[in-house]
Amino acid sequence: MRKVAVVGVGHTDFTAGSSKTQLELMSEASMDAIISSNLKPEDIQAIFCGNVLGDFSEGQGMIQSYLADNIGCFNVPASRFEGACASATMAIRDAFLWVASGFYDIVLVGGVEKATTMGTPLATRTFAMFHDSRYEYPAGFTFPAFFALLTHLYADKYNLPLEKLKEQMAQVTVQSHQYGLNNPHAQFRKEVTVEKVLNSFMVSTPLQLLDCCPFSDGAAAVVLASEEAAKKLTDKPVYIAGVGQASSGKLSSQYKALPRLKAREVSVKQAYDMAGVKPEDIDVCELHDCFSIASIIAAESLGFSEFGKAGELWEKEQTKIGGKIPINISGGLKSKGHPIGATGASQVYEITRQLRGELVDQSRQVEGAKVGLVDTLGGDGVIVNIVLRAE
Amino acid sequence: MRKVAVVGVGHTDFTAGSSKTQLELMSEASMDAIISSNLKPEDIQAIFCGNVLGDFSEGQGMIQSYLADNIGCFNVPASRFEGACASATMAIRDAFLWVASGFYDIVLVGGVEKATTMGTPLATRTFAMFHDSRYEYPAGFTFPAFFALLTHLYADKYNLPLEKLKEQMAQVTVQSHQYGLNNPHAQFRKEVTVEKVLNSFMVSTPLQLLDCCPFSDGAAAVVLASEEAAKKLTDKPVYIAGVGQASSGKLSSQYKALPRLKAREVSVKQAYDMAGVKPEDIDVCELHDCFSIASIIAAESLGFSEFGKAGELWEKEQTKIGGKIPINISGGLKSKGHPIGATGASQVYEITRQLRGELVDQSRQVEGAKVGLVDTLGGDGVIVNIVLRAE
Numbered sequence: 001m002r003k004v005a006v007v008g009v010g011h012t013d014f015t016a017g018s019s020k021t022q023l024e025l026m027s028e029a030s031m032d033a034i035i036s037s038n039l040k041p042e043d044i045q046a047i048f049c050g051n052v053l054g055d056f057s058e059g060q061g062m063i064q065s066y067l068a069d070n071i072g073c074f075n076v077p078a079s080r081f082e083g084a085c086a087s088a089t090m091a092i093r094d095a096f097l098w099v100a101s102g103f104y105d106i107v108l109v110g111g112v113e114k115a116t117t118m119g120t121p122l123a124t125r126t127f128a129m130f131h132d133s134r135y136e137y138p139a140g141f142t143f144p145a146f147f148a149l150l151t152h153l154y155a156d157k158y159n160l161p162l163e164k165l166k167e168q169m170a171q172v173t174v175q176s177h178q179y180g181l182n183n184p185h186a187q188f189r190k191e192v193t194v195e196k197v198l199n200s201f202m203v204s205t206p207l208q209l210l211d212c213c214p215f216s217d218g219a220a221a222v223v224l225a226s227e228e229a230a231k232k233l234t235d236k237p238v239y240i241a242g243v244g245q246a247s248s249g250k251l252s253s254q255y256k257a258l259p260r261l262k263a264r265e266v267s268v269k270q271a272y273d274m275a276g277v278k279p280e281d282i283d284v285c286e287l288h289d290c291f292s293i294a295s296i297i298a299a300e301s302l303g304f305s306e307f308g309k310a311g312e313l314w315e316k317e318q319t320k321i322g323g324k325i326p327i328n329i330s331g332g333l334k335s336k337g338h339p340i341g342a343t344g345a346s347q348v349y350e351i352t353r354q355l356r357g358e359l360v361d362q363s364r365q366v367e368g369a370k371v372g373l374v375d376t377l378g379g380d381g382v383i384v385n386i387v388l389r390a391e
Numbered sequence: 392m393r394k395v396a397v398v399g400v401g402h403t404d405f406t407a408g409s410s411k412t413q414l415e416l417m418s419e420a421s422m423d424a425i426i427s428s429n430l431k432p433e434d435i436q437a438i439f440c441g442n443v444l445g446d447f448s449e450g451q452g453m454i455q456s457y458l459a460d461n462i463g464c465f466n467v468p469a470s471r472f473e474g475a476c477a478s479a480t481m482a483i484r485d486a487f488l489w490v491a492s493g494f495y496d497i498v499l500v501g502g503v504e505k506a507t508t509m510g511t512p513l514a515t516r517t518f519a520m521f522h523d524s525r526y527e528y529p530a531g532f533t534f535p536a537f538f539a540l541l542t543h544l545y546a547d548k549y550n551l552p553l554e555k556l557k558e559q560m561a562q563v564t565v566q567s568h569q570y571g572l573n574n575p576h577a578q579f580r581k582e583v584t585v586e587k588v589l590n591s592f593m594v595s596t597p598l599q600l601l602d603c604c605p606f607s608d609g610a611a612a613v614v615l616a617s618e619e620a621a622k623k624l625t626d627k628p629v630y631i632a633g634v635g636q637a638s639s640g641k642l643s644s645q646y647k648a649l650p651r652l653k654a655r656e657v658s659v660k661q662a663y664d665m666a667g668v669k670p671e672d673i674d675v676c677e678l679h680d681c682f683s684i685a686s687i688i689a690a691e692s693l694g695f696s697e698f699g700k701a702g703e704l705w706e707k708e709q710t711k712i713g714g715k716i717p718i719n720i721s722g723g724l725k726s727k728g729h730p731i732g733a734t735g736a737s738q739v740y741e742i743t744r745q746l747r748g749e750l751v752d753q754s755r756q757v758e759g760a761k762v763g764l765v766d767t768l769g770g771d772g773v774i775v776n777i778v779l780r781a782e
Contacts (some may be wrong), residue, residue, distance in 0.1 A: 069640020
């Protein structure tokens with residue numbers, strides 16, 4: 001296997017109610033990634049694109065094919081990946097192999113979504129299709145309900161008073177908004193307080209509004225290149241050192257493990273082992289904080305904390321810059337926004353910029369960061385992890 | 392790159408109005424493929440699944456994850472591919488690389504669709520989302536309209552009287568139904584005559600009902616294995632000798648080339664070159680006959696005929712068993728049926744069985760066939776080609 005580097009990145013603003021189409025958003029992010037890689041569209045040998053709801057949100061399927069046409073990558077192979085919120089990370093892991101194997105030297109990969117077109121209540125119902133929609137959705141399992149259940153299970157399993165856990169969860173939200181304030185692409189650039197989180201309206205007991213990330217519109221893209229090609233294109237290549245992916249299946253199949261998502265433990269082990277790193281080697285992490293409790297659960301399976309204790313990381317500010325493991329310095333899904341099929345590419349964008357040391361101006365730089373981790377959760381339990389390393 | 396073989400195959404009946412869910416259909420085809428490979432679900436290291444309309448047809452996205460759970464492939468990576476009608480072939484090409492590169496030894500790949508749930512008129516409108524849905528669909532470009540346009544352009548470009556072309560197209564349909572009669576999985580097992588085709592009702596001038604394939608429900612799957620693994624599992628491995636893929640983009644971007652689809656010429660060249668074969672080396676071909684004119688257009692770009700002359704292949708029965716290039720001996724999409732996201736896997740299923748010599752009992756065996764070609768068209772111009780070889 002050859003080494004594969006991220007050589008350029010692109011990212012649109014994440015917003016609600018974008019007036020642009022998916023194709024426009026994805027073209028914008030893609031061209032930014034291509035131009036910042038010192039490349040032209042005709043240099044791209046293949047396209048990999050994450051997208052979930054394109055047919056529902058604007059009646060356009062197979063976005064990748066129109067993307068290839070729109071940005072001038074004529075007749076290249078272009079594939080769409082769907083793995084719910086993990087779609088773009090799934091596409092990046094796949095694109096990685098096409099370069100690592102020697103099949104292609106330079107490829108474009110990213111994701112896009114217009115998730116706000118439907119309005120929030122309908123979006124939640126629509127997105128429940130990426131749960132088990134035959135048996136579990138009719139029983140009330142939308143995603144807020146799923147994570148509400150996990151919150152109760154977590155409090156119970158680890159003997160943590162629910163009020164205590166909710167305070168820790170509120171701290172997750174507060175930190176995300178604090179960093180998101182300085183992310184120019186973020187959807188919600190405003191600070192919140194623990195009090196404000198705990199006084200926001202109840203969505204699905206015990207999850208309140210500010211425990212929940214929004215749906216968003218936006219796109220992100222990266223260009224991957226072989227080591228040899230990368231060295232000609234950039235003096236700051238960031239290598240994909242390890243990848244992992246696993247699917248847990250429906251909620252009821254996971255009842256013995258919950259609130260842990262076993263797929264994450266399987267997936268991140270693959271990524272760590274391939275990269276030859278351990279959790280303590282990770283300098284900065286973007287993880288899938290679709291709900292505040294999701295951050296706490298993820299941090300444990302990723303190896304950053306004992307099980308039942310991750311809330312303390314946020315409580316003790318160990319997840320901030322300067323802490324033990326800086327997490328979601330982008331603002332995370334909570335503040336930056338969550339355009340479903342784009343989220344994984346946005347995470348890789350963020351970690352790449354951290355490892356290149358480019359976030360000083362935004363007061364969000366984790367100084368000296370060399371190894372970063374991306375963690376994306378799709379649906380009930382599809383996990384994709386990517387370890388990135390600056391060398 | 393390692394050699395990659397198809398070691399087992401599975402196929403449900405293709406029907407209209409199936410009472411089974413997508414998950415049930417895909418599980419059935421998958422378990423058939425696994426069992427016929429002398430394997431168990433726990434031997435499968437990764438899953439690749441084509442699916443297009445799952446969220447529309449039954450409100451279930453991310454089918455691959457529930458498939459992994461349902462058949463007992465716990466915590467494996469499972470990815471969904473969408474490239475309209477070419478989704479499953481796209482998944483197979485991708486799965487091929489994961490084995491060829493040495494990353495996995497044994498993987499499951501296939502596709503599934505329930506395309507009849509919506510009823511035909513709504514299905515045609517729904518499927519137009521896999522056209523350019525912003526500019527071209529509102530101008531009337533559903534898929535029947537697209538192929539009607541190509542029929543007119545073809546007749547005009549090659550100075551063929553439309554009535555003559557329509558007779559050749561009718562012969563395509565007649566042959567498909569003749570072979571489909573003997574395919575136990577086929578949706579329409581009845582013979583038709585040229586007269587019957589030409590008297591069927593007009594769908595989109597000049598395409599009549601029997602020029603058009605149906606939408607269908609069904610699934611197909613194959614197990615791919617490295618050469619080393621394959622030799623332990625079967626004494627009839629069929630190798631993936633070459634793969635190709637290309638995207639043309641929207642119709643209006645292709646106006647200079649039409650009725651030729653340039654993406655097919657790009658894609659099949661990749662597949663032929665990788666396999667080290669020429670069109671005359673192909674012993675049997677399954678090509679994408681979504682409309683009768685599509686077969687004629689495809690046969691030319693695949694190199695089986697001069698441009699403007701492929702109708703004569705069917706006219707002179709050169710596409711039948713014993714002819715120059717046996718095409719769609721399965722009955723093709725026209726008679727066998729077209730469950731969109733499953734079609735490519737069904738084509739690979741058919742060619743694999745041809746190359747293994749297993750269709751004697753169905754009176755559909757191309758005797759001594761050693762090299763086969765799969766051709767799948769998705770939307771306006773996504774093409775995936777696969778060359779298979781028995782050794």
